[in-house]
Amino acid sequence: xxRAVVYERFGGPEVLDxxxxxxxxxxxxxxxxRVTVMGLNPMDWLISSTxxxxxxxxxxxxxxxxxxxxxxxxxVGEGVDRFAVGDRVYGGAMARAAADFAVVDTGPSxxxxxxxxxxxxxxxxxxxxxxxxxxxxxALAAIDIRSxxxxxxxxxxxxxxxxxxxxAKRAGARVIGTASPGTFDFLRQWxxxxxxxxxxxxxRVRDVAxxxxxxxxxxxxxxxxxxxxxxxxxxxxxxxxxxxxMPPGGVRATGGASAVSADLDAIADAVAAGAITxxxxxxxxxxxIRDAVALQADRHVHGKIVVTL
Ligand SMILES: NC(=O)c1ccc[n+]([C@@H]2O[C@H](COP(=O)([O-])OP(=O)(O)OC[C@H]3O[C@@H](n4cnc5c(N)ncnc54)[C@H](OP(=O)(O)O)[C@@H]3O)[C@@H](O)[C@H]2O)c1
Numbered sequence: 099x100x101r102a103v104v105y106e107r108f109g110g111p112e113v114l115d116x117x118x119x120x121x122x123x124x125x126x127x128x129x130x131x132r133v134t135v136m137g138l139n140p141m142d143w144l145i146s147s148t149x150x151x152x153x154x155x156x157x158x159x160x161x162x163x164x165x166x167x168x169x170x171x172x173x174v175g176e177g178v179d180r181f182a183v184g185d186r187v188y189g190g191a192m193a194r195a196a197a198d199f200a201v202v203d204t205g206p207s208x209x210x211x212x213x214x215x216x217x218x219x220x221x222x223x224x225x226x227x228x229x230x231x232x233x234x235x236x237a238l239a240a241i242d243i244r245s246x247x248x249x250x251x252x253x254x255x256x257x258x259x260x261x262x263x264x265x266a267k268r269a270g271a272r273v274i275g276t277a278s279p280g281t282f283d284f285l286r287q288w289x290x291x292x293x294x295x296x297x298x299x300x301x302r303v304r305d306v307a308x309x310x311x312x313x314x315x316x317x318x319x320x321x322x323x324x325x326x327x328x329x330x331x332x333x334x335x336x337x338x339x340x341x342x343x344m345p346p347g348g349v350r351a352t353g354g355a356s357a358v359s360a361d362l363d364a365i366a367d368a369v370a371a372g373a374i375t376x377x378x379x380x381x382x383x384x385x386x387i388r389d390a391v392a393l394q395a396d397r398h399v400h401g402k403i404v405v406t407l
Pocket of ligand 1 (some may be wrong): 140
């Protein structure tokens, strides 16, 4: 037997239970990962609370929980030659990551990829990377960020935002990020110029950047996208990841599924080399999964929440 987070009805953190379940085993083309850390994303609890979102991912009840993980391969199925027992890996296993063992498809058509963890990258950090890393890369690729840009990042201190701002700075751009005033110093560690989100955003951005902004990415709803449009940024230089499929004014909706896997490899290598930091805001043991979800659902986490097994 092994532990797994499961839920039998949709709802808030209270529907999540840690149960003893039979150990899964790797079938043909699969490996089994002994999970050490799971990285929590808003999508995890949006799925466990919202039947229509779960259905969009092909998830039905009863269901397992979580996607992003890091750990060690401990079983290799028939026909798998890319991995061996003992390999450190990280990646995604939709609705299976919050468990002692996750079986992962290694085939070329697998939606979520498993890759070797670079030396120098701790599991706690590797587990925090898959969804945010792919999404951050997609958010910036959609607007082709350049060193001449002044880019406005909405929701700059969240799990995706901390990567977006560092990637944009590495590209040489000037970065203005929205946050609550209490978060401003956190963003300044990367030379991000903070502005408060909420009513009056357009005027505050004008004050900080009287010469204007040239691009924007909205990681929290539509406020930043709308402000950028109002500031004269062309729609094709504004991306959103959290505005649904029909964002305002023809701006570009994108997400992790639009990224290429090499982007995540590059981010992981940069993190391993110390060139990008991944702030882990809180670490919870699996038994406290409800507390972890409640904290993130409050939407004021700075960096990532990870869950240990
Ligand atoms: N399309 C995709 O593939 C994809 C992939 C990943 C994530 N997402 C979505 O993208 C969004 C961001 O994900 P995440 O992991 O970064 O979330 P997160 O870590 O939960 O984001 C938390 C951040 O949001 C900020 N925030 C709170 N209220 C805000 C507001 N009114 N305006 C602007 N920022 C606000 C907070 O900053 P303060 O505390 O300073 O206010 C906090 O730092 C989520 O909605 C998620 O579902 C989409």
